[in-house]
Amino acid sequence: MLPVLIVFLPFFSAFLVPQIEKTKRGKSSFFVALVCLLCFFATVSLYPKIRANEVVTSGMWNPGIGINLYLRVDALSFLIGLISAFLWMLASIYSIEYMGRETLELGRYNLFSLLSLTGMLGVAFSGNLLTLYIFFEFLTIAAYVLVIHEESLEAIRAGTLYLFLGIAGGLILLLSVIATYAITNTGELHLIGMGLKEHPLMPYIFWGYIIGFGIKAGLFPLHVWLPKAHPIAPSPASALLSGIMIKAGGYGILRTIYNVFGWESFYTHSWLLTSLFVISLITILLGSAVAIAQTEIKKMLAYSSISQMGYIILGLVLITPLSLTGGIIHIFNHAIIKGGLFLCAGTFIHQTGLREIKDLSGIGKRMPLVTLCFTLFAFSMIGFPSLNGFVSKWYLALGTLEAEKIGYYSSTAGLIALGILLLSSLMNLIYYGPIVYNGWFAPITNYQLPTTNYQKNVDPNFFMAIPLILLAACTIFFGIYPKLLLNLTRQISETFFR
């Protein structure tokens, strides 16, 4: 019963938001934070069962069309749900202060934030493909309102692009889901390989899934909406979009490769994996290369997200226990790091109004705490050891060389992937480095600041600082002690590679 409660608690609480907003204006943010907190702790309470290798199934509902809808939590779902609830909790604590100033349509933001949480948790906890699809579409629509929150022309344009691509992707995904049900008569996500292996339509169905989920994940030719929509949303929403919601796409691709088809079924169609492999490599390089050219911090972070999604997909398509571990850990770690980076960027914008990278020089003197957190996240993203980004880099890199043992890839492909992985690490340094050193050590250049005393310490207050500090602490903790995470990912990869 618990998974249903977790998923629908935000959904039903969402409808209280307008009422609260009506009675006590501007206080609904506290309510949202409270709900997310409850969600997080409820998710955590599943941990003992998950560690005992149990699967929590609940909410069987038969709408009478011959297909069941239900929720099912295994180790992988748990991990995705956990990080979603965690980051959502922090982002909503952060929005108490951040959105407080923008009283305009605060209720709408809070309402749709909770609805998106339902969508995301539903995606993570779905037991079969149809449930997954429904929540996936729900997430797309709910998140649209977060994207256009600012209501500027640019936001509406970005939102339109997002919505059209999202719905188009959803329709293609639906085709594949229907085809899967029609051919195999099942869509249960606990199966490994649903029996599409022999079917002549298999490649088309595969690409349907990849396009549907890939649009959300920001894979290379379909990434156009991402760098427009992510930076334009309010910063906590950007953190959620970039940290969590694109992972819905990554998670979907994982389920596609490992559950819907099963990794052994690609022996006859290995070109499917190989082309996805090439796409992921292009995504890594393209995201980093374009990020170097950006002048606005949130845009840069969005392009960096594209590149990092490439890492995750690379980990999934290499089909080895180690690379799968790397991919899943990177879903988790990237959520922490990128969430943290967007919250830092949001704090810069909220406290000083500076969006351009060149204006941020000398920010370390004015906001030492936030700049310290930003530095930690940036170096974690580059992959410096003892920070959590390194753990994912390490396992992904080990996976690239392991790949030839399964037989889908030659050892040269593995080496190329390794090279690109490490090159991207260098590119990360090239665009994060100047922000860090100019932030700490360069003189303050921008005098057109809203606050009169520009040397004043303008570190944010409690509600904005706590999420940043917690995320920074997580970055260090999971970098030095990744065992907690590795236990879970080992459990996951053991279910797929028995």
Add this chain to the structure above:
Amino acid sequence: MHPGLIYLFGAVILVFLKVCQRETLDLSHTRKQTLSKVFIILTPLLALFITFLLKPQTVKFSRLFDLPLIFFYVDKMNLFMGYIFVLIGFLIIIYAFKIEDDLFFVFSFLYIGSSLGVLFAGDYLTFFIFWEIMALAPTFLIWLKREEESLKAGYRYLIFHLIGGLLLLAGIIIEFTYRPLGLSLGAKPFSFGDPASFLLITPTTKLSFILILLGVGVNAAFILLHTWLPDAYPKAPFTASVLMSVYTTKTAVYALARLFPGVNFVAYMGALMAIYGVTFALMQNSMRKLLSYHIISQVGYMVAAIGLGSDLGVNAGLAHALHHILYKGLLFMSAGAVIYRLGEERLSNLGQLAKRMPVTTITAVVASLSIAGIPLFNGFISKTIISEAAHHNHNYTVYLLLKLASVGTWLSFLKFTYFGFLRQNKSLNHLSTYSQIREVPWNMQIPMLVVAFLCLLTGIYPKFVISILPYPLEELHFYSGHNLVGAAQIYLVTLLIFFLSREYFAPHELFTLDFDYFYRKIAYFSIWLCRSLIAKVDTAYTLAIEKLIPYARESWGITAEEGRVEKMIKNGGGIIVETSERVNLFDKEVIDGAANRIGSSIVNLSKKLRKIQTGYVQNYAGAIFVGLLVVILILLLIW
């Protein structure tokens, strides 16, 4: 106990003290200040004592990374380097004590601690983790100068070392994969086999051999990979250059001694470095740039000795590393003293310092005699062992190149001491500030004198160092007639040449074109590629996709109601409020009652939360980081 950990924890606690300092009132401020000052002295002292208590063959495992890592492995070789690392670390901290602020010490502790971590690492992954921290910490030390030029130099330094680190990582990963006991797919996907097999040993596959050699080579300043060194060291704060001259290259020398003893390529690379470094050094005008090129040259000696292989060669390389740490540290300290008092390091503008700064001048002369390899000074001892090793291996090419380099060294240090300290410089007499130059404060003098004393001690009693070398060294007669006469011939002739033609050696600004010119061109080109090509193409592609949308809408018949969707969702919040009112899904009373109650309790909660909020973000940060530290310590104890 790991001495590196003491430094690392010292850095963390120092950060914590600094965080606390910011929020305290003025009264207790001074007390906290002294607390951190005492702490800055105590940390290196503690590490010093602990290192001298270490016994070889200590092994400690850690499961922190979920792998059976050999976090702490002591044998005679790394203990030998460990002694000098902690000793010189302590002295440099005293040297910088009065000049630098806490932030400097945080990063220098990180730097020293991580280089000790590299020394005592027992497997590749631990080695790599500390190696990367060791690349990052000095970058911050360079940045601490806060000048445009040093910020960029630090950035280049970091990029160079990240490239080195990535090469190393690639090599290590290949090693982990293809080692027979490496990762295996199957029953236990994460098993790393017998941990004992992961002691640092020579890489097995050809590719990993090359990659690891290059990765280490970046830190060892192999020619073509060396440009970061003369680029960054002169642009760092002078205290930081002293530190950096000691650790980065010498850990690389240690790594070469561990991993690649007796590799021919290494031997010839060393000889090339010795010649190349000295050639460029002779052309320099800036003191620290000259010294930086001499690091390349002197590290070349060590690299060559290690490349010659055999116990004798490795011994020679390590002994030279120890001696070099002493005299090069001393040279940088003297140069730093001059910069501290004069704010000037161009040799053409210096001179006649012997009266004004006698201690600095004496130490500079001692160090110059040591680096040149004059008998009675320690450079002579290790250079003799290196020559012996070259003889022993019948590698006369290396032998001759090194001899040639030592002539160049002697010449350039004649230039350094004569033009920098001893000569009469008439143009200086007119400067009013010149008469006010005083000797540096005691905290800088004492370390300089101690190191100068050590240079002489290890030169006169070579047994001191030889007895702790990793391999037994057969009886060498350093002060035999043959050696002395050979040295005297070379040095006296060179001295004569220098004084006859010293006008020719007079320092002047000379633009020297090193390889970094090409590297910068490549970097500019790649960034241009990203900015002007890839990003533009991406933007165009996005626009093209965006252009498609109106057509799609038209074909779906939405055009007539353009903007309706947007408008609807724009008002989404309002719509839901209205519908919830109109439709009366639930009893209005219940809903309103619940909402009111939730609303008011949330207001109360937020009031309470505001009370917790003290406004001092640093307090929360401090509390959380201390909590994190406690958790990690507990986990460390459990595992």
